[in-house]
Amino acid sequence: MKEQVNFTEGKIIGPLMRFAMPVMFALFLQAMYGAVDLFVVGKFATPEDVSAVTTGSQIMMTLGNLVTSLAMGTTIYFGQQIGMGNLRKGGAIIGSSIALFASIGIILSVTIPLFSTGIADIMHAPEEAFSQTVDYITICGAGMIAIVFYNLIGAIFRSMGDSKTPLMTVAIACVFNIGGDMFLIAGLGLGAKGAAIATVGAQLLSVIISLIIIKRKGLSFEFELKMIRFDGGIIGRILKLGIPIALQDFLVGFSFLVIQAIVNDLGVTASAGVGVSQKVCGFIMLVPLAFMQSISAFVAQNVGAGRMDRATKALKSTIAVSFVFGIAMFALAFFKGNLLTGLFAKDDDVILAGAEYLKAYAIDCLFTCFLFCFIGFYNGRGKTTFVMIQGLIGAFAIRIPVCFIMSNWEPVSLFHIGLATPCSTLVQILLCFGFLIYLRKERNGHNMPVVGINS
Numbered sequence: 001m002k003e004q005v006n007f008t009e010g011k012i013i014g015p016l017m018r019f020a021m022p023v024m025f026a027l028f029l030q031a032m033y034g035a036v037d038l039f040v041v042g043k044f045a046t047p048e049d050v051s052a053v054t055t056g057s058q059i060m061m062t063l064g065n066l067v068t069s070l071a072m073g074t075t076i077y078f079g080q081q082i083g084m085g086n087l088r089k090g091g092a093i094i095g096s097s098i099a100l101f102a103s104i105g106i107i108l109s110v111t112i113p114l115f116s117t118g119i120a121d122i123m124h125a126p127e128e129a130f131s132q133t134v135d136y137i138t139i140c141g142a143g144m145i146a147i148v149f150y151n152l153i154g155a156i157f158r159s160m161g162d163s164k165t166p167l168m169t170v171a172i173a174c175v176f177n178i179g180g181d182m183f184l185i186a187g188l189g190l191g192a193k194g195a196a197i198a199t200v201g202a203q204l205l206s207v208i209i210s211l212i213i214i215k216r217k218g219l220s221f222e223f224e225l226k227m228i229r230f231d232g233g234i235i236g237r238i239l240k241l242g243i244p245i246a247l248q249d250f251l252v253g254f255s256f257l258v259i260q261a262i263v264n265d266l267g268v269t270a271s272a273g274v275g276v277s278q279k280v281c282g283f284i285m286l287v288p289l290a291f292m293q294s295i296s297a298f299v300a301q302n303v304g305a306g307r308m309d310r311a312t313k314a315l316k317s318t319i320a321v322s323f324v325f326g327i328a329m330f331a332l333a334f335f336k337g338n339l340l341t342g343l344f345a346k347d348d349d350v351i352l353a354g355a356e357y358l359k360a361y362a363i364d365c366l367f368t369c370f371l372f373c374f375i376g377f378y379n380g381r382g383k384t385t386f387v388m389i390q391g392l393i394g395a396f397a398i399r400i401p402v403c404f405i406m407s408n409w410e411p412v413s414l415f416h417i418g419l420a421t422p423c424s425t426l427v428q429i430l431l432c433f434g435f436l437i438y439l440r441k442e443r444n445g446h447n448m449p450v451v452g453i454n455s
Contacts, residue, residue: 012310013317016298020318024290026154026167029174031282035344036174037195038279040181042345049191050345051129051268054275056136056192058260059119060147060199062253063108067148069249071101071155072296072379073242077234078156079300079380094156095227096234105148112141123257124264126271132192139193143200150203153210168213173206244384248391255395262407263417270414272345273353277418280340280354281361284333287325288372291318295373299380315377322369333362353414360418367425374432383435390431399424 037057041049074097081089112119116137125133140147150173154166180198184190190197264271295318299311333340341354378387402420409416 012313020290020294022164022167023294026170027286027289029170035279036178036181038344040185044186045191047268047272048129050272052132052136052192053195055123055125055133060140065253066246066250068151070242070246071152072245073238075155076241076300077237079297080304091227096231098228099230100235101148101152105145108144113138124261126268135193136196139196146204149207169206169210172209173202176202176205244388248388252391252395255399258400259403269349272350274357276341276344276354277358284329288322288368291322292372292376295376296380318373326365326369329365330362334359357414357418359415364422364425370429371425386435390428394424394428398427
């Protein structure tokens, strides 16, 4: 039977880096997964198809992040149980998680296709790309059940300190998606519709193959099919931890949808350019994203074991490593953005529009190394309510207002619109530092460590 990784003893940076590397490779493949869709559509289809995939994938990414964030409740809860040495509860936690997320997946798979036209209308999808956008949303929406389980598998194994199995599931999906894109888009000329079919099909096949492999490898805890049931106590704890994270990520994602809708009003070229730059961002943000996910599992186990000293050292280490990469990504994206956007588009105007918007994201690279590590740290401690609050402030008090102001500032510039993101990130970092100071004063006042109770 497979053993989980124990983060509560021994060195910190070495085990954390070994855990984070597969997470980063998984995120890389995940970014490749979405980038291949846009790359193949950009090379073998029309700007209208690029715009449709841009708008549709932004919506599906928001929903996918919602599921992943909600599944963080499972990651944190199970990770804390491991830290306390209570592994016997693992089967019950996973069984309840499967029951919960299966229900969510079924509901989304039924409702999204029904409202796909309305969603495309709300997103101000350009008229020339409207039907393609509806097709993309409809097909991906119908496959949400596969997308839900695809994300749940990763959340379960990261809570056990296993970042290699999620890497495997992403790798399987990536391979199938590339093959599907080439056949359906480049071969059959299906455009945005082909990209959607390849996406859903790849994730469904990944889930099926991953379950077969997992069954052969075994788990570090007892699990039987009869454990798949709605346990009110367990589901309540998962939701208590996961809902603030999910709500924060959903509303932050919603703020980016608002930005996309604002940009869509500027025309197909601007819409496609922003979509291309966002795909590039999926790569330049890999390191801080990997540490955000990794430190959550690391901190959760140490919170369960009462080792806050190790959790704080892990935060400092991940910020330092992430900042080095942030500087490199800033230089590349700010000064060579056209080379990066040129990988995903053939139209010169789209390439230049994407590079202009990407310059603002380059500035954000210098800030996200702090913010993402803080978010992972607070999630692992169970401080998910604060994570939600700071995210909402950043999204609705800063990002959307700044974007709206810049979109009406003549002459309109995608760079100025993009500055809404680093402005928001900077404010969120200040909030995170302030909350850390507050927790330290509270801890010193009680002369005892703060443990992972949701604030």
